[in-house]
Amino acid sequence: MATGRTHRPATRSRGIPEATVARLPLYLRALTALSERSVPTVSSEELAAAAGVNSAKLRKDFSYLGSYGTRGVGYDVEYLVYQISRELGLTQDWPVVIVGIGNLGAALANYGGFASRGFRVAALIDADPAMAGKPVAGIPVQHSDDLEKIIQDNGVSIGVIATPAGAAQQVCDRLVAAGVTSILNFAPTVLSVPEGVDVRKVDLSIELQILAFHEQRKAGEEAAASDGGVPAAAARSDSADQGPDGDMPAVMPA
Incomplete structure (x- = not known):
């Protein structure tokens, strides 16, 4: 079996954006769960929901892999598992x-x-x-x-x-x-x-701080709702809270 030192995946040379690369393991995890349940095909909407992304972003990500699915049928689960595993270099040791x-x-x-x-x-x-x-x-x-x-x-x-x-x-x-x-x-x-x-x-501490931020914001929204008001954070559109790729920006400690 090939080792990591002699073979490296061609992800960058294929021009796949880093944001897409970061989501490929999420798709693979969802697809592996489907495969274990012997599910043969999956729609972009179903797979996107399982991976926690929107379906338009998923279809764009898969287009970088050259996989577009079949209209009315969806994506072949086993083939996508192989395709993403190969792209991530997981078919190697x-x-x-x-x-x-x-x-x-x-x-x-x-x-x-x-x-x-x-x-x-x-x-x-x-x-x-x-x-x-x-x-x-x-x-x-x-x-x-x-x-x-x-x-x-x-x-x-x-x-x-x-x-x-x-x-x-x-x-x-x-x-x-x-x-x-x-x-x-x-x-x-x-x-x-x-x-x-x-x-x-x-960094587990940073992840916990991000969760603390969201808990604090939810508590503020609940308090405002009980008072009959609308907090400023809730009044903003979702796009205002997202980065250029539609992802929530990282919250770093001061």
């Missing part, structure tokens, strides 16, 4: 290393969704000598002193950082120097990387 095997890193190592989506946890790495050799999710933890050799031996191009914030940049620098070109960062800090290296940041 992607070896991944997880650096930082604390509570979060251990939870990620135990996540069963990696293997079913084309990712193989090739190694678990931690700086604590006491962790060396300790099995987590059936994989022995290796010391960070061997990080570069581990990456080279396993042909790793995707790294997951689950270290404390203070150690994340140093780990990132070592991963990049060893040849890793894509990083999923769970550390609560912004990483600096050279051109050609992709970083996706997962």
Whole structure:
């Protein structure tokens, strides 16, 4: 089976917008659920509702893949699963290393969704000598002193950082120097990387702050409704709250 280091998906060369790429996993998740229920076809409206987007945006996204469905029939579920999986590079074997095997890193190592989506946890790495050799999710933890050799031996191009914030940049620098070109960062800090290296940041505290914002707004709307008034936020049109691509803009802490 091909590894991530020797084969990379041609998404960018095909000119697919990043916003569309970000939605492809949502479509794939919805389609996989349909496939598991042996649903043969699905309309754009049904699939859009399952993925949480509008049908016009879905049809435009699929047009970048060259898939337009059949009028009166819809989209072939199995073919779309294959098509999106291929576009995302999930028909290949992607070896991944997880650096930082604390509570979060251990939870990620135990996540069963990696293997079913084309990712193989090739190694678990931690700086604590006491962790060396300790099995987590059936994989022995290796010391960070061997990080570069581990990456080279396993042909790793995707790294997951689950270290404390203070150690994340140093780990990132070592991963990049060893040849890793894509990083999923769970550390609560912004990483600096050279051109050609992709970083996706997962910050649970920011997501919770966004939810807190929405809860506060809903509470304000309910209070205004009980007083018989209309809050300013509710008076704005939906388009005023959306970005240029129709998505809710990110809410970042000050």
